[in-house]
Amino acid sequence: MADRYLHFTGTAPGRFLTRRLGLPQPAPLRRWSPGTPTLDGPLLHLTAGDSTVTEELSALLAATGLDVTERVERIERPERPERPAGIVLDATAVVTPGGLAGVHAALHPVVRSLAPGGRVVVLGVRPSADDHHQAAAQQALEGFVRSLGKEIGRGATVQLLRIDPEGVAGAESTLRFLLSPRSAYISGQVIELTAAAPAPVADWAAPLAGRTALVTGAARGIGASVASVLARDGARVICLDVPQTGDELARTADALGATALPLDITADDAAQRIAAAVPDGLDVLVHNAGITRDRRLANMPADRWASVLDVNLDSVLRTTDALLAAGTVHRGGRIVATASIAGIAGNNGQTNYAASKAGIIGLVRALAPRAAADHGVTVNAVAPGFIETKMTAAVPLLIREAGRRMNSLGQGGLPVDVAETTAWFAQPASTAVNGQVVRVCGQSLLGA
Secondary structure (H helix, E strand, O other): OOOHHHHHHOOHHHHHHHHHHOOOOOOOOOOOEOOEOOOOOOEEEEEOOOOOOHHHHHHHHHHOOOOEEOOHHHHHOOOOOOOOOEEEEEOOOOOOHHHHHHHHHHHOOOHHHOOOOOEEEEEEOOOOOOOHHHHHHHHHHHHHHHHHHHHOOOOOEEEEEEOOHHHHHHHHHHHHHHOOHHHOOOOOEEEEOOOOOOOOOOOOOOOOOOOEEEEEOOOOHHHHHHHHHHHHOOOEEEEEEOHHHHHHHHHHHHHHOOEEEEOOOOOOOHHHHHHHHOOOOEEEEEEOOOOOOOOOHHHOOHHHHHHHHHHHHHHHHHHHHHHHHOOOEEEEEEEEEEOOOHHHHOOOOOHHHHHHHHHHHHHHHHHHHHHHHHHOOEEEEEEEOOEOOHHHHOOOHHHHHHHHHOEOOOOOEOHHHHHHHHHHHHOHHHOOOOOOEEEEOOOEOOOO
């Protein structure tokens, strides 16, 4: 369903009225398209403190294809005002609260000049378990980033990326993603990278070329969008969904040149049938299948509880364990699961759904280090917020509008926003991205 309020606020009368009434003024988001694959404008690289990663970071930023500058004067010169499309602030050297003054000094003069729909990425490091001064300073960056994301406006986003100074090269895929239109509906997130070295990418326009991906729940909605983006990025895709969606599943697969696999993911032999369908193995396994059976706990019969937990959580655990044990997921592979902000903040009438999605978060955090060590496989999750689908279109008007507006970007996301995040996780160069749960919610005010 079209967001008429978003369209209205883009008109002159809409801007005037909403400004006078103090109503949200969401900006249209610029997403990836073949004609707009990158942000339009220069990238400003700033540093707070004496960083030890400046040279390596400069090389990575140059590889994004954006015009990188480290001189603020170039952005502000009056004869040619040129707004930066992105700002990267290296705060990895901030180790005391006093050092946070450098964060203010770097961003205060330029944050207003950021172009509409621009990107701000603050680089930090993991808070130390041994140095409480460093831990305080680096944790302070999280509150700073989340607050800046809520005030920056005009469709811009702000993230905190914690890197390992010994593995700066592993940040390339993440910087490419965060500094591009592909991350349009992600803001206020904290992403922590390991020191793992990235696998090489021959062509960043098709980073999944030669890789095989399976997407569950792929007949429609978010799953179909995930399958589409993975195919766009070069993957051979297998679209899995329940046999009842046969015609729709076939249409989705045919449109992508993909393979349809009608299968109930909760079946006892689901993993064996998946393995049989991909005799050469998988590089990417996306657990997207999910259902809702909403009702308050006092009115929820056991079968409604059990069906949601079985589809959304138990089936993910069973098939993941079996496919890893069988070696079906190749070394260097990627497992991506779909959580939800309901699993982070809870939701009225969704104790079963929220429990299942919180369970996915627990699965990711516990399995990720073991899967990397034992199988060379990363495990991550996307946690969507309000995404415009047929399901949310059926939500009553006032609740739907609240869902759309209660985030820093003031609008609902699109299935492609979840798909782009999944594709970033799936890239071979994303080896350092492991055990992460990234909310695709426009920085929802719920659970913030």
